[in-house]
Amino acid sequence: MYRDPKASEEYHYAIVWLPIVDRSIAWDDGYQQKFEQLQAMMPWYTVQHPTIIEPAVVKYIKEVWKFSKKAILVPVDPQGRILNQNAFHMLWIWKNLAFPFTAEREAALWKAESWRLELLVDGIDATILEWMKEERFVCLYGGEDIEWIRQFTNSAKAVARAAQINLGMAYVGKNNAKEKLGKISSIIIQENLSHTLADSTAVWFFWARLESMLYSKLQHGATVENDRILKEVTTVLSFDGSEQGWAIFWRGTTHEMARAKGKVATDCMVEFEKWKDDAYQNGFVPGLNNYLERVRTPDHCNRLILPGIHGPIPETVACADCGRVMEMFFLYRCCPE
Template structure:
């Protein structure tokens, strides 16, 4: 009796080969208008909702369990590997499949029957689409993939257990399944192609499901790029179902497998070509999905921007609501205090706060000068403000080097700092740049205890008038300028402690800069010579040059060594040029 069974079942192999070869005729058919109309005409959803996510998770568990075992067997391994961590929620899956088990079974039977009979792949695909006409596109692909997972899973269980389980061995004998290990050299191309196609099918299916989950409040299905993606999903669905039929045909070909199937390479080529097409579909859908997420992020950013703008322009009871909105919602609002201890942002509630905003190129000189003001003598007991550093960084280029630079800067600051730059809400960064005008050069935005913005950049007045400009409001700055006279003292106040003495002695004071040592030597010698000839009291002070730190440092050392004149240290040089710029 064995021979007739073997002969009868072996005929399935040639029929399945015929089914796979039929793909060549229809390989690009779904891409023309007529075929698209045929696909669309099969779609008549009745509004039923299918929770596809838990079903898809089980499908992935099945197929991703089989694939590594196939690779293991084709590479000469024995036994089976079970490395997957199955986190399937059985109750969720059971609930999702309660009303769907029958339709999954029908698809299983349809695929098995048509593949066994050598039917046309396109006709089988359209038959399944018509069977699933009342379901959404994502449900169609998931249910079809579920049917394939059932068929392939049952097949592989028999293959895997037939050497150790008598029942599986008997079923394998009746099906005339081959010894995969024995035929692995010739079957490997078939299974390699099958694995690639299965992975591509899963990728496209997950992509289709992901499109259905996009938040409608941030992206419209009627507007590109989502409308473009939705127009491509019917074709993608068609090719996924076609691929299931092709994979099932390949597996059916192993039943009663004959020599010509073992040695044939055309089936492997067909599956490889199909895998390439499905992978191309995935790449295209993935690119559209990225555009959708980009559009969603832009919409979220604008909504958050407008929300922050409304908040900061609306009178508040205190500054806490504004301070909280500076940070991402998912972040717990912890800061690092001057003692480098984690504290809640509430510590800044109802205080004057300077938001020090910079990138990671803020100079150490600027930090030290600001620290001198922050920790220095306060002009009155009411002068009480805190500084909070908000570093603005580019997330797309962030690396370990920037991380270390951030940590280094944070460690030398004696005021409050964020725990990490990524904690800052992107919409607030947009506001900082567009409304407060931040671009590379540090600024300090003043918030009063009620959260009102007193000045979009208080650094200029701080460099000129120091803490006497508190509370660092635009009105205070304007009143200072109205009352201020342009004098040498205004320019170099606190930078040159000897200036009052020199002025009282009626000396001529010459501040000079530059980075050419030969010129400096010539200039100082000539100037001293003229002063001596005219019997004029003269003091000369070297003030360096803006943005030439290392060269200025070297020249300062030479000037002091040769006693050409007085010369300031790095911090005073930086302070002088920034103070001068603040007055312009």
């Protein structure tokens, strides 16, 4: 995930890993083995051993760079000046295009962006990229209710046949549900319900990028009322925060998109007869959007869970449906899988 087709040398920067550990815990062979395994996996420079890092440096990193537990990426220019307190979100979203990882570069990249399928999936999955090149209709869906998945995928495939469209469907999982995802993906593959992302790392990266987009947009003062990308990112993350399945339909590389969750998503597939004429006349995605607008109700309850966001917790987040400020709760969770 850290590699890029263009070598970082072309951008004149190098990455150095500073492993910060809790020195109150005795360093034993188990920790040493884990450290060496991580070190061997990394394609960049690393400090030879955590104990080499002076306590004063650790204190500085925690107090000035605000390091806690989650990894941060702090770019420093040749003069030793900090360019960004944490550029991880930029790296996740744009990879080496984010160089030199400054706020100005970030703003320029966002100015050139739009809400599109390429931004959402990046290069995470080769099959989806191929569908996009072929200008196929693409449906990304998620959740962990296998019965909903069965009903939705079978209904969607039936609609695709009836509408005579070439539809590719891909399961993108659910954030922070690693063990369950393995079982669900196996069932999806065995029953030939749809395509799935390659592995748990690809699923993790998909959601990590979305969280990074949210953090980045909020840092630049965007709101769901004035920023389409933030609105859509917040919607997808709130879909994931619900206990329901969800789906987004795209038409190839165009900006045509429709989204729904839970029973609404399955019902609009089952009830295709009610909007098929609209789909034939105006196009599949516009027809679907028109039908969703007709059946939409003002009632909603959206949850946004941000367990892995790289940066400070946003003070306020607006609901993507109604624009009101969402209530903030603290969640303590123990979910052994």
